Amino acid sequence: RMLKRQMACRGDIHRLNAPFLAIYESLIPPEEERTKQKQLLALLEKLVCKEWPKAQLFLYGSCANSFGVSKSDIDVCLVFNEDINDKSEILLKLADILQSDNLQNVQALTHARVPIVKLKDPATGISCDICINNVLAVVNTKLLRDYAKIDVRLRQLAFIVKHWAKSRGVNETYRGTLSSYAYVLMCIHFLQQCRPAILPCLQGMEKTYNVMVDNIECAYFDKVEQLSNFGSPNKETVAQLVWGFFNYWAYGHDYANSVISVRTGSIISKQEKDWTRRVGNDRHLICIEDPFEISHDLGRVVDKFSIRVLREEFERAADVIQYDPNPCVKLFAPYVH
Ligand code: GTP
Ligand code: MG
Known part of the structure; x- marks a missing residue:
């Protein structure tokens, strides 16, 4: 599938920057x-x-x-x-x-x-x-906030993705789609794996913050003000990143074998986590490792019906951005599945 597609985004992708930034600005709480x-x-x-x-x-x-x-x-x-x-x-x-x-x-x-x-x-x-x-939850809230301080493009990308997910009806865990928390982790992962990387892997660095919660060691580098230039070698704009994010989840992710892991800053295998088959209600059809509760798959709510809905929505978003003459309207068009 990936081969059949054009690997480069449309040449006029930069035209989407202003509208995406305007949406981002309008969503920021006063x-x-x-x-x-x-x-x-x-x-x-x-x-x-x-x-x-x-x-x-x-x-x-x-x-x-x-x-x-x-x-x-x-x-x-x-x-x-x-x-x-x-x-x-x-x-x-x-x-x-x-x-x-x-x-x-x-x-x-x-x-x-x-x-x-x-x-x-x-x-x-x-x-x-x-x-x-x-x-x-209080500690993972701090982790997300610390990642957001490193590069403003994380917050921009995540606002657009959350806005898309709410508009398209795929931010409803009780109906088998993903939580906002899961979408933000997907954005962090995406910005960790792009090259040059826009975000580091904070849990892989010197541990300046360390707490034990429910017998889980929650430790990472939290002096993030020292990382404010981390992403600057990568010049991609929010429009390119939104395109990249949807292409990644539509055509680049290996759903059969891969787990995304913000904790390690990379992909790990389902095999390694023993997430290869359904156990109880956990089907592991899209695997998103919680950064601290590592036995916890945030994709566990997704079932064989909602995985289709999700993947079709990722593909739709990627295609709208690639080919639609008016992608900003189409991308966020309200929809109920
Ligand atoms: P919105 O209310 O949709 O804007 O987003 P939110 O960031 O409040 O997200 P959500 O309601 O998904 O989650 C609230 C918090 O619960 C998250 O920020 C996490 O700290 C915590 N949390 C921990 N584990 C889970 C989980 O498995 N599912 C969800 N939904 N939240 C979790
Ligand atoms: Mg909430």
Whole structure:
């Protein structure tokens, strides 16, 4: 397939730079949203502290990893310095506290895969999910944020990819497509493997940050301000990278044998991970290794139907960028599968 295709992108690819950058800029949350998020976090801290003086609150997910678009909900993690056996009890207590402080739509979802309390703050209009002791999510949030500081093209590429995925209906894990977290890892991997590389492999460098979480060593080089020129030998623009990303996932990736691994900065084999056959519900049809929970395949939600949808969407995106006279409209055309 790769051979049949033109390997070079269309000559006028640079014409897509301005529209892609305009989309990127329009998706960046304005400063006042940050202020409101901090305001809500401060209120939650005040309420939580009264009941559990030693507990701490952390933001995680898109509101803290720098890949959040405007008007996103915020993800908060309540961390106790001890193991919690019964999260339901804590969540119900928390819901109680929040309810009596005029927060709206307070709901404890104690049976969800990740049990949470949901709420809406009437003062700021922000909705928020609070989970308990999900420290790995707080740490992988920092990893993503640190990668984003190295080269602005990661954030540009990931915003375009997330916007595409939401428009095309392929950012819905409950329907077998991929999470935003998975898409950002796919972007990081893509920028690690291009030549010259635009991103380094932080987990392969000197470990300046090191924490143990749930018996997993989370360690990497986090002095990223020292890496601000890392990607500069590569002059590719966002338009070329978006083209490259979709071509990679449409025609360049070996779905049968490869696992993408941000941890190693490369491809590893399914064989090596023993991800060659279906185990339980994990089918490993597209393999994306979590950087810290390395037994965790973020593609595990993808089934034999949704893998077709995904691959057809990657091919469609690559072809639209390659041949369509008006790719910016076509690429993001809303679609429900
Ligand atoms: P949007 O809300 O879509 O803008 O993106 P988000 O970055 O908040 O992504 P998402 O809701 O996919 O994930 C929230 C956070 O949960 C991620 O940033 C990770 O820190 C954490 N997380 C860890 N493991 C997983 C996983 O297997 N699936 C998902 N979805 N999230 C995970
Ligand atoms: Mg989120």
